[in-house]
Amino acid sequence: MREPREAIRAWLDLLGASNAIKKSVDTQLRSxxxxxISRFDILSALERAGPDGLRxxxxxxxxxxxxxxxxxxTAPLIRDGLVKRSTGRKDARIVIFTLTKKGEKLFSIMAAGxxxxxxxxxxxxxxxxxxxxxKILRKLNIPGSTTQPGKDAA
Amino acid sequence: MREPREAIRAWLDLLGASNAIKKSVDTQLRSxxxxxISRFDILSALERAGPDGLRxxxxxxxxxxxxxxxxxxTAPLIRDGLVKRSTGRKDARIVIFTLTKKGEKLFSIMAAGxxxxxxxxxxxxxxxxxxxxxKILRKLNIPGSTTQPGKDAA
DNA sequence: GCGCTTTATTTTATTCCTAAAATAATTTAA
DNA sequence: TTAAATTATTTTAGGAATAAAATAAAGCGC
Numbered sequence: 001m002r003e004p005r006e007a008i009r010a011w012l013d014l015l016g017a018s019n020a021i022k023k024s025v026d027t028q029l030r031s032x033x034x035x036x037i038s039r040f041d042i043l044s045a046l047e048r049a050g051p052d053g054l055r056x057x058x059x060x061x062x063x064x065x066x067x068x069x070x071x072x073x074t075a076p077l078i079r080d081g082l083v084k085r086s087t088g089r090k091d092a093r094i095v096i097f098t099l100t101k102k103g104e105k106l107f108s109i110m111a112a113g114x115x116x117x118x119x120x121x122x123x124x125x126x127x128x129x130x131x132x133x134x135k136i137l138r139k140l141n142i143p144g145s146t147t148q149p150g151k152d153a154a
Numbered sequence: 155m156r157e158p159r160e161a162i163r164a165w166l167d168l169l170g171a172s173n174a175i176k177k178s179v180d181t182q183l184r185s186x187x188x189x190x191i192s193r194f195d196i197l198s199a200l201e202r203a204g205p206d207g208l209r210x211x212x213x214x215x216x217x218x219x220x221x222x223x224x225x226x227x228t229a230p231l232i233r234d235g236l237v238k239r240s241t242g243r244k245d246a247r248i249v250i251f252t253l254t255k256k257g258e259k260l261f262s263i264m265a266a267g268x269x270x271x272x273x274x275x276x277x278x279x280x281x282x283x284x285x286x287x288x289k290i291l292r293k294l295n296i297p298g299s300t301t302q303p304g305k306d307a308a
Numbered sequence: 309g310c311g312c313t314t315t316a317t318t319t320t321a322t323t324c325c326t327a328a329a330a331t332a333a334t335t336t337a338a
Numbered sequence: 339t340t341a342a343a344t345t346a347t348t349t350t351a352g353g354a355a356t357a358a359a360a361t362a363a364a365g366c367g368c
Contacts, residue, residue: 225317249316
């Protein structure tokens with residue numbers, strides 16, 4: 001494949017679709033629940049983690065953002081009583097985030113809406129088309145991405 | 155397609171690929187030319203527009219950003235002498251952005267690098283795979299998107 | 309011609325993100 | 339056991355985006 005013109009078009013299409021879907025989901029989460037997509041992602045990770053919650057560093061890794069960002073985005077969630085922040089009992093450097101009851105309740109409602117919205121975006125695609133789509137995404141050569149097959153450390 | 159689980163996975167893959175490619179391109183543009191991807195996009199639009207340049211509103215529309223954002227992102231490009239800002243001769247409310255000679259020169263170098271980087275991301279895909287990929291992207295139902303087929307104003 | 313509306317852009321305040329500096333707690337080593 | 343190094347997180351400064359308010363210029367209606 002030495003035809004960068006088509007590659008550029010594909011990249012612009014990919015970026016455009018991603019931005020448009022993200023904006024749509026974000027707008028719906030905000031208007032219905034007053035929560036941005038970034039905050040939703042944090043609630044989602046904490047829900048998956050269960051009652052033990054997640055350390056700040058682990059949460060950041062999972063969301064692929066910096067720790068500074070996690071500190072900032074959790075702040076309003078804590079202020080609003082959706083997330084609890086506690087420090088490690090053995091090691092006081094460690095910070096653990098968990099979902100509060102209120103956070104759990106809100107998240108379960110939001111998750112249903114989110115699932116439906118995303119489902120509707122892909123509703124015109126057959127199961128095999130979705131599989132093809134994901135397969136092609138996996139074939140992209142993204143520099144610095146660890147998601148490549150069989151790329152173990154030397 | 156009533157299987158939101160796979161749809162969610164596809165959406166997360168799509169978002170992840172888009173973010174990763176964008177970060178990679180941005181990093182390379184910054185390190186080699188000291189220009190962010192947002193600034194590159196503006197230079198690119200102005201290059202396509204040619205010597206007549208573009209009005210602030212048109213530029214914003216093309217880049218799908220607000221006019222306030224255009225004002226802000228053009229500012230450093232003007233400061234650095236890559237873009238010229240002039241006001242309309244007939245209507246003083248109108249602002250026109252054009253590429254300077256310096257901007258043209260830098261852009262032509264950057265565009266070559268950009269084309270290669272994006273090309274390499276898609277280098278493992280055949281021509282028909284790229285076509286399939288773009289076709290599937292076009293089948294996504296994105297709320298509020300005007301890119302849907304045959305959706306004329308009523 | 310003068311006030312009112314519309315149009316075009318800028319400014320302001322806020323969110324989300326990063327990188328780098330600062331802080332704070334623990335562990336290691338001499 | 340205390341000074342130095344490491345680890346975990348927060349703070350700070352700044353870029354890129356938005357929405358909404360402010361500014362500024364044109365165009366209308368009478």
